[in-house]
Amino acid sequence: MNRYPNSKGPIDYINSKPYQVVATYPITRVKDAKLIKDWLGCDSAFKSNRNNLYIFCNEIQEVTWEDVMKKTII
16 A cells, blocks of 8 residues: 655556556555546556555646747848
8 A cells, every 4th residue: 555745656558548647555455446537637557466555646747849949031
């Protein structure tokens, strides 16, 4: 059972998308995953049967950007 401070949790790739883990709890200790997700302020919760854990996390959004070039004045 791990709960990480804000913005300090490990990054985990789930379905090839990056997520920052907020907390992990054993499946047997979780009665209502939605309630815990709301309490932690997470946007996603995953159940990992292989590790016997619920993983509560936030998706890391991809930033859109474009190159900015300096124009020289002649």
